[in-house]
Amino acid sequence: MMKFAFMSFSCPELTLAEMLSLARNTGYDGIEPRAGSNHNHGVELTADAATRRALREQVTESEIEICCLATSCRYADPETVQAEIDSTLRYIDLAADVGAPRLRVFGGKIGVGVLREAAIDNVAQALAAVANHAQDRGITICLETHDDWCNPAHVAAVMTQVNHPAIAVNWDIMHPVRAGGATMESAHDILQPWIQHVHVHDGSTRLDKLEMLPIGTGDINHFLAIELLHADNYTGYLSGEWINWEPYAVHLPRELAQLEIYLAEIALEEAA
Template sequence: MRLAFSTLGLPALPIDQVVRLAAENGYHGVELRASDEEPVHPGLDADERARVVEQFASAGITILTVAAYARVAARGEDGPVLAEVEAAVDLAADLGASYVRVFPGGGDLPVAEADALAERRLAAVAPHATDRGVRVLLETHDSHRSGADVARVLGAVGHHAVGAIWDVMHTWLAGEQPSSTYPALAPYLGYVQVKDIASAEERTPLALGKGALPLAETIEVLSRAEWDGWLCWEYEKRWNPQAEEFPGLLEAGREHLARLLSESA
């Protein structure tokens, strides 16, 4: 398995510093948070996109994902949601990224209604994603927290260009064990987001291995299934200012994941 980290845990650093952090700490790839305050976002022109590609390529670091914030199960008209996802797909394609991350965002909608919105919108963007060589991945999150929730939507969509991100915190909060999540998501799985927290009530991000999340069990399940994808560390410092600074944790986090991978081999 290959290791990446998300820029969610970092301040809006220039791209050269992000690349340097990845290279110096032994990561193979980066998930780029794409929003207007970040150095990478859908408003970049062609020259700016090319410069980002060159900076990552020169260090041999993969741009894994454009982490967008579209909510495909949210109330409202389809048009703005589809436009947001398609813009992220175009950005990902231009950067050479394999994936675009989207959220469910169904809120308090009835399950069937939220599912129907997500299914319709994901099916609508699938042809464009296929044309651009990108997969749109629905993250286990908020209204669709478990692997079973996301698999229910993706099974109805039935298109290879639409898949899943397994966020281990949210499936754990849903009461789902890794041994149940993986079979549910396996047909759709793009990659796995790892993180750690103290408890369901205390979700300030911690260094990997310092909290309660079932990271060892997750990696064991993946290894037993001979899954050979990406593990991406998402550290939600941005919304938890009291958390430790992420750059200082990167090396130890990579070593922890490498140890778990070795023990599960």
């Protein structure tokens, strides 16, 4: 059975304890803190060992999971890649210390004049450099379909080159359809061997401006995405990324209810 989470973008003002309580009270299984964005959850590189132990105790006591720690680590730029690798190694330790099994990263913007093949090599080599440490700490690093990496084929090329069990994909189901030239089916089929985390959010597919919309009212076919994942026996998280949107008391219950409706409809179809 798939599980549900939300990112701290929904409630950047809340502490970790408050986020965990919110998840429990609204029926979510997990939360996804976004590090490095001035959110109030405290899951940051600056947290000392005692703070990390206290945060982990809060998670354990709540029975809500930190399903993923989201970062902005990115690797396409050869000028900054070593610093990003160093940062990733520190984030791996942070994720392990607070009990988050996954770490979200980006490919990053590709510089002017840099060929796609070279960028694929850069990202793959960077991920390979951190893969063993991630595996040793029990962390799966999930490269998101995002920024200059919305085309699923480019992400798949990185995965194929790295070929490491600790390196996987965070399938943001919006970006490949909106900006990567893919359909929902083609994105899924290309990425399927590596999908370990999923971001959900609905909106328009206009490239000039993204308008966030309630799931089921926009252009992103969440029912189809969930149907495809269900056929894979995916049991990971669908994590809502709702940035600068409505108050969390409005959108968190509503979006979860719609996702649960889709799962129920799929179960009925399967039983028919």
